[in-house]
Amino acid sequence: MTFCRTLANLLLSGTVALASAAQAAGITVHDARNRDVTVADAARTVSIGGAITEILYALGLERRLVGVDTTSLYPAAALHDKPNVGYMRQISAEGVLGLNPTLILAIQGAGPRETMDILETAKVPLVLVPETFSEQGLIEKIKLVGHAMGVDGRAECLATAVDADLAQLRALRAKVTKPVxxxxxxxxxxxxxxxxxxxxxxxxxxxxxxxxxxxxxxxxxxxxxxxxxxxxxxxxxxxxxxxxxxxxxxxxxxxxxxxxxxxxxxxxxxxxxxxxxxxxxxxxxxxxxxxxxxxxxxxxxxxxxxxxxxxxxxxxx
The missing domain is CATH 3.40.50.1980 (Nitrogenase molybdenum iron protein domain)
Structure with missing residues (x-):
């Protein structure tokens, strides 16, 4: 019995150690630039894109947000409570980096290009979130944001709920007999x-x-x-x-x-x-x-x- 407990404790310790090592090594995210980005710390995140901000709030991660852009209109608390880094296509690099972020999540199409180039060369991980306008693209966007933040389980939960809503929508759409x-x-x-x-x-x-x-x-x-x-x-x-x-x-x-x-x-x-x-x-x-x-x-x-x-x-x- 004592041997079994000891073995169980060793296995548990090993699992915890592996998890800690993986966290220390960072999370790898494959983003819209077809690049792998390593995220070591998502405690201070800047969100550029209203959909990204909405996803982060839905995942209960608003406390990690240190800045949002002007398209982050939902929930209303986002723009009310968080520093504003400007419109997503007219972002200032100084405004973003001045918040001392540990991670920048930006929707594909954010800019201008000069700003994005500066952010890419900064020592802060920049994840460019793909903007694919489709049901599958929406599900993948949720999962990518959740993965970058280290909350894959929550992201799977949200993706499942959204997929269920899309299924309801498909059933309703099937009733349309004469599209306008x-x-x-x-x-x-x-x-x-x-x-x-x-x-x-x-x-x-x-x-x-x-x-x-x-x-x-x-x-x-x-x-x-x-x-x-x-x-x-x-x-x-x-x-x-x-x-x-x-x-x-x-x-x-x-x-x-x-x-x-x-x-x-x-x-x-x-x-x-x-x-x-x-x-x-x-x-x-x-x-x-x-x-x-x-x-x-x-x-x-x-x-x-x-x-x-x-x-x-x-x-x-």
């Missing part, structure tokens, strides 16, 4: 509409909601003229809420191009919170569900209540 054509308009400037094509968050959220992107001949965002708008035949215009800079429905309905489309005839205009709609964070399935019900009001009765698994899951510990 949606055009996402970022802005109307000097009469020209900046519109989302393929390989954008807007394009994917439209598809997740069971609709069709009315623009199918280019990738990214592009300014288009009246003829292209008429040719696209959108049934609905989708945009984001940006305070006083928000696109207004009347501006769409009276626009020479949109006036000749079903959008003006049916007065179909939808605006939603930008991070919620396009952030591709843990709430994306709920956002797509809300958009789907706005596009297809009859689904509200058919699909029942969307019971998000996020509220039931405890992935913070």
């Amino acid at each position: 054509r949606v055009m996402f308009v970022m802005s109307l400037l000097n009469g020209r509409a900046m519109v989302a094509g393929h390989k954008t968050a807007a394009d994917e959220i439209i598809q997740l909601a069971g609709a069709i992107n009315a623009v199918d001949d280019y990738d990214g965002y592009k300014n288009i003229g009246d003829e292209a708008i008429v040719a696209a035949r959108p049934d609905v215009v989708l945009s984001i809420e940006r305070g006083k800079d928000s696109l207004q429905a009347d501006a769409v309905y009276t626009h020479p191009g949109f006036a000749l489309t079903p959008v003006a005839a049916s007065k179909s205009f939808i605006a939603m919170d930008g991070l919620y709609l396009l952030g591709f964070g843990p709430r994306t399935a709920a956002a797509a569900r809300d958009l789907s019900v706005k596009l297809y009001p009859a689904l509200a009765g058919q699909g029942g209540t969307f019971a998000s698994s996020l509220s039931a899951a405890n992935c913070r510990q």
Whole structure:
């Protein structure tokens, strides 16, 4: 019996020692630059990207955050409680490094390039989180952030909850019998509409909601003229809420191009919170569900209540 206890204690000690050695050696993360980054300490993390910040809070890691960017609008406590390092595409290297971070998590596309180059050469691990607008891309984003922070178990919990929400969304989407054509308009400037094509968050959220992107001949965002708008035949215009800079429905309905489309005839205009709609964070399935019900009001009765698994899951510990 004594021998068994001794053997058990030795095995336990060995396991603890191995775990401690692994932690001391650091965690390896393969990021969007196709590089392996070693993270030895995530106690002082700067988050650049609203979805990353949202994931960190969902994982119960807000105490490790020492700075966030201006797109970190959810939860509201993030920008209220944490130092602000600026807009994700106009980051100052001095502002980030001045917080003495031990880890920088930045969404792919953060910049400017000069700042990212400086951060890459600093002695602080920089993990560039891939931004892939898809269901699988969202799940992988959660797992990568959790791995970088050393909380794989919590990340698996959150990924499972999000996957369950996406499954609910797929069931609701299957009820759509006649998909509508949606055009996402970022802005109307000097009469020209900046519109989302393929390989954008807007394009994917439209598809997740069971609709069709009315623009199918280019990738990214592009300014288009009246003829292209008429040719696209959108049934609905989708945009984001940006305070006083928000696109207004009347501006769409009276626009020479949109006036000749079903959008003006049916007065179909939808605006939603930008991070919620396009952030591709843990709430994306709920956002797509809300958009789907706005596009297809009859689904509200058919699909029942969307019971998000996020509220039931405890992935913070």
